[in-house]
Amino acid sequence: MASLPPPSPPPSYPPSPATLYHCSPLYTYSAVSAAVRRPRMWHGVAFSLSSHHFTRRLSLLLLGTAVSQSHLFGLGTPISSRGLERNIIETGIFGSIAEASSFNEQKAVEFAKNDKRRMLHVVYHVGDLNKTIKFYTECLGMKLLRQRDIPEEKYANAFLGFGPEESNFAVELTYNYGVDKYDIGTGFGHFGIAVDDVAKKVDLIRAKGGKITREPGPVKGGSSISASIEDPDGYTFELLERGPTPEPFCQVMLKVGDLDRAIDFYKKAYGMDLLRKMDNPEDKCTVALMGYGPEDTNVVVELTYNYGIKEYDKGNGYGQIAIGTDGVYKTAEAVKLCGGKIVLDPGPLPGINTKITACLDPDGWKTVFVDNVDFLKELE
Secondary structure, three states, X not given: OOOOOOOOOOOOOOOOHHHHOOOEOOEOOOOOOOOOOOOEEEOOEEEOOOHHHHHHHHHHHHOOOOOOHHHHOOOOOOOOHHHHHHHHHHHOOOOOHHHHHOOOHHHHHHHHHHOXXXXXXXXXXXXXXXXXXXXXXXXXXXXEEEEEEEHHHOEEEEEEEOOOOOOOOEEEEXXXXXXXXXXXXXXXXXXXXXXXXXHHHHHHHHHOOOEEEEEEEEOOOOOOEEEEEEOOOOOEEEEEEOOOOOOOEEEEEEEOOOHHHHHHHHHHOOOOEEEEEEEEOOOOEEEEEEEOOOOOOOOEEEEEEEOOOOOOOOOOOEEEEEEEEOOHHHHHHHHHHOOOXXXXXXXXXXXXXXXXXXXXXXXXXXXXXXXXXXXXXXXO
């Protein structure tokens, strides 16, 4: 299984606790400003670390290093799968060791399929938060849903979308003080936005000084109209001409090295449906759309395989997708049983009660699973 490449050199200041959710190029989600200021139980061991050392150690973990989690926290030997199993039993997810042991791949797939899942938001870094917010609201028609600045942690973030986060997909933009440029890499493809009139939207974006990378025209092999633009940070947005939809944010495109392997993993571990698969010999690529509902009313992950290309540079701009779940502990077990890699064991974040787990797919793309109830509490 491919591992994530090391990120570009970090900024000169040490990473903050926000690295847990917001500032790391590989991981981000929500408020953690006080997370390291109280003692925390980690796998039954109490510890209390300074903000700098705690964040530095956990940042190393989330950045995909090979150092074990127990080693990072000074707990001696690595945590065994049996230890994790006991941890899961203690949470009450499984009633006994026997029950936990019987949670095999078949049951994991069934759980993932029947779990109440929804893609919540996608996270990535920007070099000028206000400039990007202005572009998204004035050119793309998004709404600013919430925003905050954390000077003591040297970062700010903003959530934008086409509807409330309780029901709609959102983007989480993260700005780290003093960092005005990120490497998007070659693995991230584009975001897809559904619009009523592509030509009209392109004219608006051009008038606002936006960059048009592909003029409006029919999609190859079809009659649908589309165009491509770039936002101020160089992230590509594909504009797709469609009728009214409750979810205009319709796609997150990521490139993979083995499409069949990726499809199998997203179906089994993430519980997604294969909505469409299209081979394009003329463009030398094959595309699969994966999601939790029809693509005309839900955001989907577009997995793209380019003939003969097995690996991509992921850069340090794109972060990950967050997905809601009714069971982060079982989700982590299911991901492992289906061949995924857990990079953050399931449990509540230090200092707050939001339960999460983070994992990598076979191509190294990160996904964060968030407890549904805890997510709604955060929005309150």
